[in-house]
Amino acid sequence: MSEQSGPGRSGPEQPSRVPGFAEWSALHGNAAPTGLVGGWLRFVYLTAKPLVLLRISPHVVTFFGLLVGVCALVPAAGGSRWPLLAAALIGLSALLDGLDGAVAVLSSRVSSFGARLDRVCDRCSDVCFAACLGLAGGFWVWWVAGACCGLLHEFTRSWARHRGMTSIGVVTVSERPTRVLVAAMFVLAAGVYPASAGTWSTAGGIVMAGAGALGLLQLVVAVRRGLS
Numbered sequence: 119m120s121e122q123s124g125p126g127r128s129g130p131e132q133p134s135r136v137p138g139f140a141e142w143s144a145l146h147g148n149a150a151p152t153g154l155v156g157g158w159l160r161f162v163y164l165t166a167k168p169l170v171l172l173r174i175s176p177h178v179v180t181f182f183g184l185l186v187g188v189c190a191l192v193p194a195a196g197g198s199r200w201p202l203l204a205a206a207l208i209g210l211s212a213l214l215d216g217l218d219g220a221v222a223v224l225s226s227r228v229s230s231f232g233a234r235l236d237r238v239c240d241r242c243s244d245v246c247f248a249a250c251l252g253l254a255g256g257f258w259v260w261w262v263a264g265a266c267c268g269l270l271h272e273f274t275r276s277w278a279r280h281r282g283m284t285s286i287g288v289v290t291v292s293e294r295p296t297r298v299l300v301a302a303m304f305v306l307a308a309g310v311y312p313a314s315a316g317t318w319s320t321a322g323g324i325v326m327a328g329a330g331a332l333g334l335l336q337l338v339v340a341v342r343r344g345l346s
Contacts, residue, residue, distance in 0.1 A: 127316035133181070154336045165213075166220035176222035176232055180239050187243035194305060201254045201309035205302045206334040208247050212298040215240060238275070238294030240294065244268050247301035255316035260323025267330025268297050271337060278341040287340035292326075292333025300326045 169179065190207035193200040218236060222228045248265035252258050271292055278287060304322025308315035 179218035184239040187211035195253035205306035254319040256319030264326030290333035
């Protein structure tokens, strides 16, 4: 018989009791914030608390995240070790993307305008991340294909949501964290091994495009089942 948590007893903190988790779940198709997602959200909400105390608008965080993503394009094209900085900026931009939502939830400033702004800025950042692979020396066909698959992935989910699908359908192999990780890792490799930057960047584009195509297929199947 397993021990139950209760008054006066210690036990694992339930996701719904963690500040912001219930709101996050409601905004993401009732997805459960557990495992790595739960750990990431704990970190993001902890990091967001100082911004909330400073009364920084979540819209400012959103715009700054996009600005950092755009700025990553410059060092990505710099050659030599400059892609190392681009990889760091990609990671920072992704962190800011998580922070804007956390700031909005913790400060009770969630709005439909903020959600739309976040989606638009995220898509622009996604294209910048993929373009970093091309600027670092990758063959353009692959990073363009990766960017397009990522955009189609998000547009498909948005289309399904507007057609009445309340859940996220399925967590695919090409969700935004995957696309960010692929871009950052291969741009980082281009900076660590500048002599073979083109090879690493092209490989990153191929991985992004391949995962994107597979993820899009997964999502289309899930959406078809969800709307049938």
